[in-house]
Amino acid sequence: MSSTDEKPVDELGYEDARDELIDVVRVLEQGGLDLDASLSLWERGEKLAKRCEFHLAGARERIEKTLAEGTADQG
Structure with missing residues (x-):
């Protein structure tokens, strides 16, 4: 692992x-x-962990949005 x-x-x-x-x-x-x-x-590891959290938060938002849209379509 080289900088x-x-x-x-x-x-x-x-x-x-x-x-x-x-x-x-x-x-x-x-x-x-x-x-x-x-x-x-x-320090690199901390940045990598935050990057992973960023991606997971984005995925979570997409899932929640899709589920909310599905619920709204049914109601």
């Missing part, structure tokens, strides 16, 4: 952000990084 080939977090889809977050957690759990590298990786 030179990292795509900006705000350009990642849900699956890519989730997969990279899994990798970040794995590397942090293994340890062996110096403090600066650990902090940089942790």
Whole structure:
């Protein structure tokens, strides 16, 4: 995982952000990084987690909207 080939977090889809977050957690759990590298990786992980939450919130809104439209059509 190199900072030179990292795509900006705000350009990642849900699956890519989730997969990279899994990798970040794995590397942090293994340890062996110096403090600066650990902090940089942790910061990237925080951004990835927020990106995943953003995508999930959007999906939740779409589902709720679709369900509300379906209820309105029935009533």
